[in-house]
Every structure is written in structure tokens, then in C-alpha cells.
Amino acid sequence: MSASCDLAIRGGTIVTAADRFRADIGVRDGRIVEISERVEGAAEEVDATGLLVLPGGIDAHVHLAQPTSDGTVMADDFETGTRSAAAGGNTTVLPFAMQIKGTSLRDCVTAYHRKAEGKCYTDVSFHLIVSDPTPQVLGQELPALVRDGYTSFKVFMTYDDLVLSDAELLEVFDVARREKALVMVHAEGHDAIKYMTRKLEEDGRTAPYYHAEAHAEIAEREATHRAISHAQLTDVPIVIVHVSGRDPMEQIQWARKRGLKVHAETCPQYIALTKDDLKGLNMDFEGAKYVCSPPPRDTDSQAAIWEGLRDGTFELFSSDHCPFYFQGAEGTGKDNPRARTSFKWVPNGIPGVETRLPILFSEGVSKGRISVERFVALTATNPARLYGLYPRKGAIAIGADADITLWDPDRRDTIRQEKLNHGSDYTPYEGMEITGWPVRTILRGRTVARDGQVEAEATGQYQSRGVSEAVA
Numbered sequence: 206m207s208a209s210c211d212l213a214i215r216g217g218t219i220v221t222a223a224d225r226f227r228a229d230i231g232v233r234d235g236r237i238v239e240i241s242e243r244v245e246g247a248a249e250e251v252d253a254t255g256l257l258v259l260p261g262g263i264d265a266h267v268h269l270a271q272p273t274s275d276g277t278v279m280a281d282d283f284e285t286g287t288r289s290a291a292a293g294g295n296t297t298v299l300p301f302a303m304q305i306k307g308t309s310l311r312d313c314v315t316a317y318h319r320k321a322e323g324k325c326y327t328d329v330s331f332h333l334i335v336s337d338p339t340p341q342v343l344g345q346e347l348p349a350l351v352r353d354g355y356t357s358f359k360v361f362m363t364y365d366d367l368v369l370s371d372a373e374l375l376e377v378f379d380v381a382r383r384e385k386a387l388v389m390v391h392a393e394g395h396d397a398i399k400y401m402t403r404k405l406e407e408d409g410r411t412a413p414y415y416h417a418e419a420h421a422e423i424a425e426r427e428a429t430h431r432a433i434s435h436a437q438l439t440d441v442p443i444v445i446v447h448v449s450g451r452d453p454m455e456q457i458q459w460a461r462k463r464g465l466k467v468h469a470e471t472c473p474q475y476i477a478l479t480k481d482d483l484k485g486l487n488m489d490f491e492g493a494k495y496v497c498s499p500p501p502r503d504t505d506s507q508a509a510i511w512e513g514l515r516d517g518t519f520e521l522f523s524s525d526h527c528p529f530y531f532q533g534a535e536g537t538g539k540d541n542p543r544a545r546t547s548f549k550w551v552p553n554g555i556p557g558v559e560t561r562l563p564i565l566f567s568e569g570v571s572k573g574r575i576s577v578e579r580f581v582a583l584t585a586t587n588p589a590r591l592y593g594l595y596p597r598k599g600a601i602a603i604g605a606d607a608d609i610t611l612w613d614p615d616r617r618d619t620i621r622q623e624k625l626n627h628g629s630d631y632t633p634y635e636g637m638e639i640t641g642w643p644v645r646t647i648l649r650g651r652t653v654a655r656d657g658q659v660e661a662e663a664t665g666q667y668q669s670r671g672v673s674e675a676v677a
């Protein structure tokens with residue numbers, strides 16, 4: 206008998222964003238061609254008995270191989286970053302192609318393609334970061350790039366190298382409306398953070414912990430509201446990314462009640478860490494391991510984030526993987542001589558692409574806070590819908606790419622740096638007990654990772670994206 210499918214996945218419980226059911230999956234030429242009680246002969250058989258069969262994770266917010274301006278070095282390139290992503294149950298990641306001020310956005314995009322080419326273990330697409338919205342960028346480069354399938358871009362309301370003025374934000378939003386692109390906003394008020402930083406430094410409060418005080422939730426709330434106002438004025442949908450707590454969340458809910466097109470993302474650090482982690486041991490420099498922006502808040506904020514994950518305030522749960530070394534070679538890590546003088550020089554960002562899915566599953570599904578369907582929506586289906594990849598990605602359906610993660614809901618393990626594939630020399634989640642792990646990651650019908658180890662070639666492909674469902 207000639208096998209009609211290349212691969213059959215048998216006996217598992219398929220979970221989508223809407224429902225769960227027992228069925229076999231048949232795969233041919235990298236796509237799902239059959240979902241039925243019994244798929245007949247296939248060249249390769251995978252027994253998924255006792256496992257959940259999920260759409261492969263889509264991590265819609267990761268930073269890989271981004272240059273820095275201070276001599277520190279990002280700990281993941283596309284090889285290690287996507288290796289880590291695949292081991293953690295992901296089949297697609299969306300890193301950023303970051304414009305450096307004074308340079309062409311198109312040239313930056315070309316440079317990131319070169320960095321990624323042939324190196325990826327997951328499929329990859331790029332969001333743009335617009336840091337220099339010159340007339341050339343607004344009038345020519347951005348519109349052309351959106352038409353070429355780069356249908357989302359991020360803007361920053363803080364960071365010296367990236368911050369846009371309100372006038373610039375409005376201009377970028379205007380282009381997004383015209384070109385049907387989705388804007389992602391890093392909403393923290395730059396002047397408020399600078400004011401807080403100066404005050405803290407004047408008082409000699411320079412340890413990593415004070416990063417969390419400088420990046421106050423009030424500054425995040427204010428910027429969130431300001432971004433929403435600009436979006437309303439320009440009539441454009443936006444995503445507020447990496448929302449840390451109750452205050453900014455309430456601004457998003459306020460906007461939604463008024464019918465404004467505001468979407469929201471949150472991240473593992475806001476459910477698994479608090480600002481007390483930045484204290485390290487007795488306010489020592491260990492706290493730098495947890496420095497990211499916005500910073501983790503407190504347990505009340507964590508409770509608020511869970512409410513938002515349950516009630517749909519958050520549609521996206523991404524890692525914001527932004528990996529640095531803690532030590533690193535001379536001057537390249539978070540622990541560098543300048544960072545020792547003030548929290549303001551500690552590179553912002555933490556690794557998390559490999560631990561995103563286990564943390565949300567364990568803390569959310571295993572502990573009964575969210576359903577497994579919601580888990581799928583937050584980590585795969587909604588990112589695909591919002592970023593123009595659906596239904597090719599983020600779905601278990603006939604015709605979809607066979608991007609599938611087999612998940613053991615009962616497997617218990619502990620997060621340990623030595624088991625992770627990322628480039629960083631630490632994980633902020635060291636010692637965290639997890640129930641539920643990805644046991645096999647299948648990319649377009651081929652197994653790429655098993656039990657935390659990548660076992661295939663780097664066959665990840667670039668994905669050109671369509672218009673976001675938030676815009677269409």
C-alpha cells in the first residue's frame with residue numbers, strides 16, 4: 206500500500222483556540238491534509254497518546270542579534286535564538302528589524318535578513334522598529350515595506366536611542382492607517398523616567414533594584430493613555446506591548462469600552478517575577494539579571510495580569526526575549542563597569558523564548574487559572590491573527606502549515622540554566638517548578654526538537670505576512 210501522507214500524528218488530544226477533540230492528523234508536503242478518527246498509512250508515524258496536540262507556539266515579540274550602542278552584546282543570534290525557541294515548543298518567532306537613527310529602514314531590514322538566512326530552526330518574520338521617521342522613511346520606505354509583507358512596526362516612547370516625540374508618533378500612526386499596518390507601542394513616559402532616575406541617583410540609589418522605581422507604573426500608565434489618545438486621533442489600531450500591571454491595563458479597558466481599537470500583550474515576567482527579584486541578595490548586583498522594561502511589579506499586579514489573561518484584555522502572551530549575558534566577556538554583559546555605577550546603564554531585557562510556553566501552561570493551565578484553549582489562543586492563534594499569519598499559522602486545520610507542538614501536560618520539571626538552549630549565561634526563572642512541557646516540536650511536518658534538544662537542520666523559512674485582522 207502506498208502511503209498517502211508523509212506523517213501521521215495519532216491518538217492525541219488536538220487543542221485549538223476554540224475546542225479540543227481526539228483525532229489523528231495527516232500531513233503531506235508540510236501541510237495538514239487530514240484530520241480524522243483514523244488517518245490511513247503514512248511514511249512516518251508519531252504516537253501522541255496521552256499528549257496534547259497544539260498549534261506550534263508563535264512568539265510575536267523577540268529580540269535577536271540587535272546591535273547595542275554601549276558595547277554590550279545580545280546573547281542570541283538567529284541560530285541560538287531560534288534553537289531555543291524550537292526547544293521551547295515554538296515554530297515561528299517574530300523578531301524586530303531595528304532601524305538605527307540616521308540609516309535607511311530598508312537597509313536595516315536587508316541586514317536582518319542576512320543575519321537570519323539559513324540559520325533558523327523556526328520560521329521567522331520581522332516587525333520593524335521605526336526610530337527615525339524622516340520624510341523619506343514615512344513617505345517611501347515604510348509604505349513600500351508594508352506592501353512587501355512587513356505589516357507591523359514598533360515605536361518607542363522611551364529609550365534615548367529610540368524615543369519618538371508625540372509629533373513623530375502621530376506621523377507614524379498616520380502612515381499605519383493609510384498603509385493598513387499594525388503599530389506596536391512601547392508605552393513608558395521618557396521624561397518621567399528621566400526625572401525619577403535623576404532623583405534616585407541624587408539620593409545615591411543606584412543599585413539595579415532602583416530601575417524598577419525609575420520605571421514607575423505611573424509612567425507606564427501615562428504613556429499608555431497617551432498612545433491610546435494618539436491612536437484615537439489618527440483612527441488607527443494599536444497593540445500596547447509588554448503590559449506590566451493594573452494601571453496600564455485599566456487604560457486599555459477604558460479604551461475598549463469606548464470602542465477604540467486597542468490590543469494588548471503581556472509577558473512571563475509579569476506573572477512569574479516581581480520587583481523584589483531586582484533586589485538580588487541584599488540589593489546586590491544579582492538584581493541586574495531581572496532588569497527589563499517595563500519592570501515586573503508586585504503580587505497585586507500579577508493578580509491583575511491573570512484577570513486580563515482570563516477576560517480577554519490580553520490577546521497576546523509573548524516572551525519579549527531580549528537576552529544579555531550576566532557576566533559575558535569584558536564589558537559585554539549586564540555586569541559591566543558602567544552598569545555598576547548606576548541602574549540606568551544596565552542593559553534592559555531578559556531571556557525567555559524557551560520558557561514562555563512552560564511558564565504560562567504551568568502557572569495558567571495546570572493551576573486552573575486559564576483553559577488550555579485560552580493558552581492556545583494567547584500563544585499561537587491570536588499572534589497569527591494579529592500579525593497576518595493566519596490561517597497558514599496558528600491553526601490546526603486542513604491546509605494549515607503542519608506546525609505542531611506535542612505537549613505532555615503531566616510532565617514535571619524544574620527550569621535550569623544548564624538545560625536551556627539560549628545564549629544567555631543565566632535564566633531569571635532558575636529553579637521554577639513546572640508542570641507541563643513541550644516534548645516534540647514539528648515544523649511544516651518535520652520534527653525539529655524533542656525533549657528540549659534540537660535534532661534537525663536549520664530549515665526555518667522567512668514568512669511574508671498579510672494584513673492584520675485588527676486592521677482589515
Ligand code: URP
Binds near residue numbers: 391553
Ligand atoms: O527590557 C526590555 N523589554 N528590553 C527589550 C526591548 C523592549 O523594549 O521590548
Ligand code: ZN
Binds near residue numbers: 391446447498
Ligand atoms: Zn519594548
Ligand code: ZN
Binds near residue numbers: 467468469520675
Ligand atoms: Zn484585539
Ligand code: ZN
Binds near residue numbers: 266268525526527
Ligand atoms: Zn521587546
